[in-house]
Amino acid sequence: MAVSFEVPRRGSTLKEIWIQFKQASRLGWLIESNWADPFVFAVYSLIRPLSTALILVFMYLVVVRGSTSNPFFVHLYIGNAFFMYAGRVMMGISYAIIDDREHYEMLKYIYISPLKIFVFLLGRGVAQVITTTVSVLVILLLGLWPLGIRIPWSSLNWPLFFISFPLGIIAIAFMGYLIAGLALVIARHSWAIADGVGAVLYVVSGAIFPIDILPSWVQVISRAIPLTYWLELLRRSLLGSSFSPSFNTMPDWELFLWLVGLTVFFGFLGYFVFQRMNIVARRKGLIDQTSGY
Amino acid sequence: MNKAIQTIDLVREFRVKAGKDRENRVIRALDGVNLEVEQGELFGLLGPNGAGKTTLIKILVTLLYPTSGQAFVDGLDVTRDVLPIRQRINMVSGGEYSGYGILTVRETLWMFSQFYGIPYKVAFERINELLEVVGLKSEANTRVSRLSTGMRQKMNFCRGFVTGPKILFLDEPTLGLDVEAARDIRAYIKTWMEKHRDRTILLTTHYMAEADELCDRVAIIDHGKILACDTPQALKKRVSGGSILEMSLSGLDELSWLKGKPGVKGLTSSSSIEKNRTALKLVLESEEFVPEVIRELNQREIPILSVQSVEPTLEDVFLTLVGRGLSDENSTTP
Amino acid sequence: MRIPPPLELFIRSIIGRAYPRVIGANRELSWLIPETVLPLLGLAAYVYVYRAMKAPTEFVGYVVLGGAMTAYWLNILWSMASQFYWEKETANLQLYIMAPVSPMAILLGMGIGGLVASTIRAGAVIIVGSLLFGVTYQVSSLGLILLVFFLSMVALYGMGMLLASLFLLSGREAYNLSNALQEPVYLFSGFYFPVKSLGFWAAAVASIIPLTLGLDAMRQLMFPGDPTLGFLSPWVECGILLLLCPLFLYLAKVALVKMERAARIKGTLSLRWQ
Ligand SMILES: Nc1ncnc2c1ncn2[C@@H]1O[C@H](COP(=O)(O)OP(=O)(O)OP(=O)(O)O)[C@@H](O)[C@H]1O
Ligand SMILES: [Mg+2]
Numbered sequence: 001m002a003v004s005f006e007v008p009r010r011g012s013t014l015k016e017i018w019i020q021f022k023q024a025s026r027l028g029w030l031i032e033s034n035w036a037d038p039f040v041f042a043v044y045s046l047i048r049p050l051s052t053a054l055i056l057v058f059m060y061l062v063v064v065r066g067s068t069s070n071p072f073f074v075h076l077y078i079g080n081a082f083f084m085y086a087g088r089v090m091m092g093i094s095y096a097i098i099d100d101r102e103h104y105e106m107l108k109y110i111y112i113s114p115l116k117i118f119v120f121l122l123g124r125g126v127a128q129v130i131t132t133t134v135s136v137l138v139i140l141l142l143g144l145w146p147l148g149i150r151i152p153w154s155s156l157n158w159p160l161f162f163i164s165f166p167l168g169i170i171a172i173a174f175m176g177y178l179i180a181g182l183a184l185v186i187a188r189h190s191w192a193i194a195d196g197v198g199a200v201l202y203v204v205s206g207a208i209f210p211i212d213i214l215p216s217w218v219q220v221i222s223r224a225i226p227l228t229y230w231l232e233l234l235r236r237s238l239l240g241s242s243f244s245p246s247f248n249t250m251p252d253w254e255l256f257l258w259l260v261g262l263t264v265f266f267g268f269l270g271y272f273v274f275q276r277m278n279i280v281a282r283r284k285g286l287i288d289q290t291s292g293y
Numbered sequence: 294m295n296k297a298i299q300t301i302d303l304v305r306e307f308r309v310k311a312g313k314d315r316e317n318r319v320i321r322a323l324d325g326v327n328l329e330v331e332q333g334e335l336f337g338l339l340g341p342n343g344a345g346k347t348t349l350i351k352i353l354v355t356l357l358y359p360t361s362g363q364a365f366v367d368g369l370d371v372t373r374d375v376l377p378i379r380q381r382i383n384m385v386s387g388g389e390y391s392g393y394g395i396l397t398v399r400e401t402l403w404m405f406s407q408f409y410g411i412p413y414k415v416a417f418e419r420i421n422e423l424l425e426v427v428g429l430k431s432e433a434n435t436r437v438s439r440l441s442t443g444m445r446q447k448m449n450f451c452r453g454f455v456t457g458p459k460i461l462f463l464d465e466p467t468l469g470l471d472v473e474a475a476r477d478i479r480a481y482i483k484t485w486m487e488k489h490r491d492r493t494i495l496l497t498t499h500y501m502a503e504a505d506e507l508c509d510r511v512a513i514i515d516h517g518k519i520l521a522c523d524t525p526q527a528l529k530k531r532v533s534g535g536s537i538l539e540m541s542l543s544g545l546d547e548l549s550w551l552k553g554k555p556g557v558k559g560l561t562s563s564s565s566i567e568k569n570r571t572a573l574k575l576v577l578e579s580e581e582f583v584p585e586v587i588r589e590l591n592q593r594e595i596p597i598l599s600v601q602s603v604e605p606t607l608e609d610v611f612l613t614l615v616g617r618g619l620s621d622e623n624s625t626t627p
Numbered sequence: 628m629r630i631p632p633p634l635e636l637f638i639r640s641i642i643g644r645a646y647p648r649v650i651g652a653n654r655e656l657s658w659l660i661p662e663t664v665l666p667l668l669g670l671a672a673y674v675y676v677y678r679a680m681k682a683p684t685e686f687v688g689y690v691v692l693g694g695a696m697t698a699y700w701l702n703i704l705w706s707m708a709s710q711f712y713w714e715k716e717t718a719n720l721q722l723y724i725m726a727p728v729s730p731m732a733i734l735l736g737m738g739i740g741g742l743v744a745s746t747i748r749a750g751a752v753i754i755v756g757s758l759l760f761g762v763t764y765q766v767s768s769l770g771l772i773l774l775v776f777f778l779s780m781v782a783l784y785g786m787g788m789l790l791a792s793l794f795l796l797s798g799r800e801a802y803n804l805s806n807a808l809q810e811p812v813y814l815f816s817g818f819y820f821p822v823k824s825l826g827f828w829a830a831a832v833a834s835i836i837p838l839t840l841g842l843d844a845m846r847q848l849m850f851p852g853d854p855t856l857g858f859l860s861p862w863v864e865c866g867i868l869l870l871l872c873p874l875f876l877y878l879a880k881v882a883l884v885k886m887e888r889a890a891r892i893k894g895t896l897s898l899r900w901q
Contacts, residue, residue, distance in 0.1 A: 039803060044806075047807055051811045051813065052810055055810075055818075060676075062820050072680065199665060199672075200668055202668070202672050208675075354725050355725065356896050356897075357896070376727060379726065384725060392717075396646075396650065400647075400650070404643045404644070410631030410632075410728070
């Protein structure tokens, strides 16, 4: 990789953080577009997500045998589309750690302070947000036109959407940071960890079904992660109604407060876990490890 | 009796893409090679990087088609009689890994023996013997992923012998091994050949001493052409008519200009920056040219610290024929 | 020099090549955990979707069965189709080609080894998934189920062998293609819903992938709840699979001979040369 990434040495003034963030985004973009020869890009951003969405479409059609404008289907479809951010951004961030460790061996150079790594990873996440947005838009277009999903354009709650959306992305980034911390100390199955957390969240956050259907102990987890509230807020702002009956009575502001609170909580958790694991990793000499695959 | 190996005007070309807009280039890796190796011979193929050694071996082991010309292994045509050739041969390439990290050394060797249909008992007897000889016995049950590079290469070496091939191709078998390991391997090659008189080995190497020590006959190859082919003694005799000088010079001067001087057949030089010295080896057509060379050096005010006349080695044969050293970075390519 | 009888050599080679795959599955048991848990999580999401839609209970069984079968498809993609790419990197491929045995034996060994290793994973998913989601099976003819399974595996691994041969010449393309074929086949082979709902023609085209008919037949035979959900009758599907088996094996053999020849002409049996 002929990309150099310089870490400002002293202080962490806002300007320096901004510079670092920009550099990291650029790096992330270069890495992304590195494997983005058109075919590879199409595979990751179109073929795979479209197939997954269509699996859900056919699952719905075979059981309900009704029209795709049914609110249940619309909620499911929208949830699945936006969940892509969780999967891809979170993985983008934690893979940055694994990737750097195993491919670019850059991690040892960026090991300066947790704040700086955080900014670095966030920058990498930005590149993921951009490419994911492409996929999400394609999926939504597919929903609008051939599948005939109806969105109540006149009653859309844009303000709610535009404050909830970025907040959720930040929450996702924090969770990616958390996983990255765990990936630091797990050499062998670090890929599986990132994939596994994504899969767990897909179930727990109720992306494609109302969480009420989950066993009650799982619902406790659902209510403890920001993604659940984020998806709920997005559905409300776009569709004007809840997916899950148990959220029906909760006003928007309460959902929003939960999202804010949990985002902050995960921010701190991510920070401390990362710092802790960072120390463990250094003490055990795991930073430079490659798992030789 | 059949020749073990015979090639007639063998040519192999590779088409390589030279970038987006530029035209494809054609590399002539073998350029009309004629070679005969007798049964029971240990034959060496010497040549610099890119000379075409590996290409020749790949054709002989049926992994590559010739572009034109013919090649026979044990009297069989490499393009037509593929299966019978494969039954008779094996190949080891130094520096190449083989097998799977998850298997142990013994399992790996057993696995490869199965593709030659060797019964278990015979296979394990041979494996144990081989591991003993190359000093890998204690690692027999170690997973391949935990071996060092050298150990892994020794295992790969054993793989070639396990199947008891009639004709064995060794492509730089000691590449990257430490001195001791390389010595073990050479010793094993010698004993194997003494024990099995009917077997043939074709060996390529960069190490002159290795070829000198092991081989019955040696061919020197460069740019896909065989430049000479004879016993090491006979080859050395060819240059003994001339004179070989080893000089130690003060300073780090560039010496390639010597190449064009009358009487100079080849030279290598290596300089040591710390000592501020240059070691120069010259192959001259005859002793008469010695004063000439010394005069030239004096003219350029290069102080000569010592001059010595030496017996020719295979290296000098190479130097004479190719005009440059084998692993010589300052080589003066004509 | 002993030249072994062809059949003995063939069988020894199959065993030899299958060995690392079978043994590998046992040695790296720790992999079994993520490789069971990941598909389980994936299928859990789909189970809950069906439950939320109040789908008939057999749909849960469909999903568990389909989720387990992903192990085989992943194995085909990553350990058959793109296998020779990795084998080139480690220089094993040229050793296989150079051996005095038909490369079909090597491919068969790869396939059988992969089948055994994947069956361990699929079995774990079936058992845990069934217990977790309370799947009940209504098996009327175990014999036919086993026949269907056997035929679809032979046809599937025949297809894997074909893909491996076709990609003998290629480098990273095989890897990219494996990436591109993962989810779309989950979709078109109906891993999580009855393939019939794709419509007749789409399902018919998708039937070229042996898991499509295999899954459909096994579902009909294990969960006979709603007979209208089956694509074709299990016996017909069996018959088609029976045709696919020799077809793929034959094509694999032809492709292998052609590709080996092409590789020897172009010089692409190894990535590196010294
Ligand atoms: N598969 C291939 N595709 C393209 N060019 C090739 C291929 N194999 C060999 N060549 C080229 O053919 C020439 C001869 O290569 P070969 O590997 O035979 O040399 P060698 O004598 O074995 O060299 P070394 O001492 O470095 O091993 C080189 O220029 C090489 O670049
Ligand atoms: Mg070579």
